[in-house]
Amino acid sequence: MSGGYDDRDGKIWMDGKLVEWRDAKVHILSHALHYASSVFEGERCYGGTIFKSRQHSERLRASANLIDFEVPYSVDQIEDAKAQVLKANGLTDAYVRAIAWRGAGPDMGVASARNPVRMAVAAWEWGAYYGDAKTKGAKLDLSKWKRPSPETIPSEAKAAGLYMICTMSKHAAEAKGCSDAMMLDYRGYVAEATGANIFFVKDGEVHTPKPDCFLNGITRQTVLQLLREKDIPVHERHIMPEELEGFQQCWLTGTAAEVTPVGQIGDFTFEVGAMALDIAESYETLVRS
Structure with missing residues (x-):
């Protein structure tokens, strides 16, 4: 594929049927465009099989419920839609995007209970999210934006509106020559990157932020x-940013990121070490097994 994401050959599943890629459109007054009433999933297909596909479909429906709407398709129907898209586009290794949103309808204000809920699934070839960072280690900025309290947002939902500060943070990071940004939470603890969770290594043990205000990917x-299968001690806990100085290794995890080592966060540096590389290799083996 080449060109913009709106101008490609292929098929997209939309509201129960396959349509031409360029014809997969929504009205300008779709509620989601104005009020972020949208949830989505990012998934990867390896050798014809989407890794943990059903779990992603279940989460899509759960995310919708958390922002107060119901996806009008069952998990089985969503699974079938993804299979149709992959087959129609002749893809075996691909990124899969399922999205559900409140469309245009009788309501055009904050409330939108009468508007129809729509859904689409697209897939395309997509390589490493951070380029050559898997061998060299990604460079991260420190974001000025913080993940908010779960009392202010449905933090367990993979909802489009929750990514606004992520986009802003990633743009600021890229302007500084970084691949991404690490965000703190509203209390000042280490949270995550803009679209990936984060892990650290110290003296052979792993430390990772407790996902109590961000998505548990x-x-x-x-x-x-x-x-756990490798008997490596893991500590899920609150991590203060000054602790980064004592960590020796770091990596990011996410469907797009997969397992990507980190070489630098702000002024803190990390080695692309044996544990990070081993986990990356083990994950690669698992998703293709």
């Missing part, structure tokens, strides 16, 4: 299981 949960 599916890849994060997978990596935690890999660490």
Whole structure:
């Protein structure tokens, strides 16, 4: 594929049927465009199989419920839609994006209970999210924006509106020559990157922020299981930013990021060490097994 994401050949599943890629459009007065009433999933297909596909479909529906709407398709129907998209586009290794949103309808204000809920699934070829960082280590900025309190947002939802400060943080990081930014939470604890969870290593043990105000990623949960199977001690806890000076290794996890070592966060540096590389290799083996 080439060109902008709105100008490509292929098929997108939309509201129950496959349509031409360029015809997959929404009205300018769609509620989601104005009020962020949208949830989505990012998934990767390896060798024809989407890793933890059903778990992603279940989370899509759960996210919608958390922002007060119902996806009008069952998990089985969402699974079938993803299979149709991959087959129609001849893809076996791909990134898959499922999205559900409140569309245009009788309501055009904050409230939108009468508007229809729509859904689409697209897929495309997509390589490493951070380029050559898997071998060299990603460079991260420190974001000025903080993940908010779960009393102010539904932090367990993978909702479009929650990514606004992530986009702003990533743009600021890229302007400084960084790949991404690390965000703190509203209390000042280390939280996550803009679209990935974060892990640290100190003296052979792993430390990772407790996901009590940000998304507990599916890849994060997978990596935690890999660490347990390797009998590596893991501490899920609140981490203060000044602790970064004492950590020796660091990596990010996410569907897009997969497992990506980090070489620098602000003024703190980390080695692309054996544990980070081993976990990355183990994850790669798992998703292709």
